Amino acid sequence: MTTSLSPATTIDEFTPEQLELQARARAFVENVLMPLEQEAQKNDGRLPAETVTRIRQEAVAARLQGGRFAPQYGGQGWSMVEWFLVNEQFGRVTNGLHWHVPNAYNVLLQGTPDQIDRYLRPILRGEGGDTAYAVTEEHSGSDPSTIATTARRSDAGWAIDGEKWFVTSGDVANVIIVMGNVIEDGEKLPTLFLVEPDAPGVEFVEDPAYSHSFPHGHPTIRFTGVEVPEEAVIGGIGNGDDLQRAWFTEERLGIATHGLGAMWRLLDEATAWALEREQGGSRIFDYQGVSFPLADSATDAAVGRLLALQVARMVDAEADLKIVHAKASMAKLFVSEAAHRCADRAVQVFGGRGYMRSNVAERFLRELRVDRIWEGTSEIQRLIIARALERRGVERTIH
Ligand SMILES: Cc1cc2nc3c(=O)[nH]c(=O)nc-3n(C[C@H](O)[C@H](O)[C@H](O)COP(=O)(O)OP(=O)(O)OC[C@H]3O[C@@H](n4cnc5c(N)ncnc54)[C@H](O)[C@@H]3O)c2cc1C
Numbered sequence: 001m002t003t004s005l006s007p008a009t010t011i012d013e014f015t016p017e018q019l020e021l022q023a024r025a026r027a028f029v030e031n032v033l034m035p036l037e038q039e040a041q042k043n044d045g046r047l048p049a050e051t052v053t054r055i056r057q058e059a060v061a062a063r064l065q066g067g068r069f070a071p072q073y074g075g076q077g078w079s080m081v082e083w084f085l086v087n088e089q090f091g092r093v094t095n096g097l098h099w100h101v102p103n104a105y106n107v108l109l110q111g112t113p114d115q116i117d118r119y120l121r122p123i124l125r126g127e128g129g130d131t132a133y134a135v136t137e138e139h140s141g142s143d144p145s146t147i148a149t150t151a152r153r154s155d156a157g158w159a160i161d162g163e164k165w166f167v168t169s170g171d172v173a174n175v176i177i178v179m180g181n182v183i184e185d186g187e188k189l190p191t192l193f194l195v196e197p198d199a200p201g202v203e204f205v206e207d208p209a210y211s212h213s214f215p216h217g218h219p220t221i222r223f224t225g226v227e228v229p230e231e232a233v234i235g236g237i238g239n240g241d242d243l244q245r246a247w248f249t250e251e252r253l254g255i256a257t258h259g260l261g262a263m264w265r266l267l268d269e270a271t272a273w274a275l276e277r278e279q280g281g282s283r284i285f286d287y288q289g290v291s292f293p294l295a296d297s298a299t300d301a302a303v304g305r306l307l308a309l310q311v312a313r314m315v316d317a318e319a320d321l322k323i324v325h326a327k328a329s330m331a332k333l334f335v336s337e338a339a340h341r342c343a344d345r346a347v348q349v350f351g352g353r354g355y356m357r358s359n360v361a362e363r364f365l366r367e368l369r370v371d372r373i374w375e376g377t378s379e380i381q382r383l384i385i386a387r388a389l390e391r392r393g394v395e396r397t398i399h
Pocket residue numbers: 133134135136140141142143165166167168169210218370373374375376377378379380383
């Protein structure tokens with residue numbers, strides 16, 4: 001497929017180096033990932049191991065792995081704007097195929113040099129390996145302060161007990177970052193631990209099926225007296241919440257950025273179809289019932305892009321983290337809701353074809369739905385934004 005929008009329409013907004021990076025990411029997405037979408041769909045998002053290896057190698061050859069990690073760890077050291085430009089391209093592909101591009105959770109940098117060598121560097125070299133991040137529990141979702149997982153001192157270091165739900169990549173990860181409470185003097189100290197999945201006491205309870213097709217599962221994992229050494233604590237005892245807040249900003253902006261890529265793709269495909277398809281003696285695009293929803297989607301995409309780019313620029317300018325946090329929530333809220341609307345409208349534009357799994361709009365309609373749920377539901381984003389209105393004031397929140 002060809003795309004109708006060109007980065008050149010945004011002259012002067014990006015440096016030549018940034019536009020080169022965007023073009024490189026775009027070529028990788030269009031030449032390596034998009035041709036695999038149908039095969040992935042037929043296999044519920046899974047691809048053969050040799051195909052995954054090839055994607056990793058091509059990503060490394062295109063210098064797209066480990067975007068925000070510093071080059072000394074094997075990453076690219078991108079600014080947030082550069083990371084935005086690449087992730088927008090990744091968002092144009094269905095079936096979560098960009099998940100195969102080597103990357104890891106940034107809290108791994110809090111590990112010891114040995115842990116960084118063991119878990120992070122091989123991933124960023126494209127040699128394989130995945131990380132998972134386990135916070136959510138059966139009775140603790142939107143309110144993570146209620147987690148029941150505990151870590152007690154033991155002869156080996158720490159013993160972890162608890163059960164985590166929806167652990168993305170928990171089925172393939174070679175290390176799981178687990179949030180648990182260290183109890184000291186009756187106080188709960190949220191702390192992150194590195195746990196290897198083959199440690200005694202780690203049990204995979206179930207791997208439920210979900211609406212989207214995705215490269216990995218989101219299993220429920222139980223930890224019963226799992227012994228980990230002292231150095232399995234990352235970022236210090238009691239620092240789990242702070243580390244997580246910093247990560248949420250990037251994750252929420254990431255969801256917005258991928259949603260923008262999805263809208264770009266949906267508009268490309270649905271507009272091309274509406275211009276070509278004839279019914280009742282004219283192009284369906286000439287019916288306002290078809291072209292106006294596309295116009296609304298284009299407006300959603302353009303507005304969301306301004307907001308998300310503003311957040312990326314604020315991160316690069318090291319703006320007040322509290323305002324950045326609220327703005328990232330706005331970007332996630334607006335784009336995740338808008339992208340889902342856009343996918344629904346695109347299905348309608350395609351008619352019966354839009355309901356086929358081979359159709360990009362059908363896949364996005366299923367895949368984008370979770371963006372309104374994970375990394376904080378839309379309601380939780382509204383709570384954060386409302387709190388910013390109260391604490392920082394209207395002007396600082398909206399400008
Ligand atoms: C596919 C998938 C992958 C995931 N991957 C991971 C992962 O890798 N690691 C991880 O830790 N978690 C993961 N999650 C969990 C995800 O972050 C949670 O599902 C999400 O935070 C919501 O929690 P919950 O499902 O328990 O819903 P609940 O918190 O029970 O919420 C249910 C409903 O109540 C609303 N609600 C709750 N509290 C309030 C409030 N205070 N005000 C207004 N409304 C409220 C919510 O918005 C929602 O509509 C994943 C989830 C999915 C579906």
